[in-house]
Amino acid sequence: xxxxxxxxxxxxxxxxxxxxxxxxxxxxxxxxxxxxxxxxxxxxxxxxxxxxxxxxxxxxxxxxxxxxxxxxxxxxxxxxxxxxxxxxxxx
Numbered sequence: 001x002x003x004x005x006x007x008x009x010x011x012x013x014x015x016x017x018x019x020x021x022x023x024x025x026x027x028x029x030x031x032x033x034x035x036x037x038x039x040x041x042x043x044x045x046x047x048x049x050x051x052x053x054x055x056x057x058x059x060x061x062x063x064x065x066x067x068x069x070x071x072x073x074x075x076x077x078x079x080x081x082x083x084x085x086x087x088x089x090x091x
């Protein structure tokens with residue numbers, strides 16, 4: 001089963017922190033599903049400035065946890081860079 005994960009991150013004023021995330025568990029993920037869930041993610045938390053979609057891969061959860069554990073702008077920016085390189089920006 002294919003999994004797409006949406007990450008909602010803040011802007012530079014809040015150090016690019018991941019504020020929300022959502023997993024889409026569907027065999028065939030449609031663009032409408034991704035856009036709809038990205039909008040809902042942003043509506044739930046207005047501080048979300050960007051939403052990225054990325055395929056779930058081995059080690060992604062570890063990268064996310066490390067960025068939250070260190071809780072510094074550098075660790076958050078590294079995770080944002082991973083999202084930009086391996087995923088796509090939705091909003």
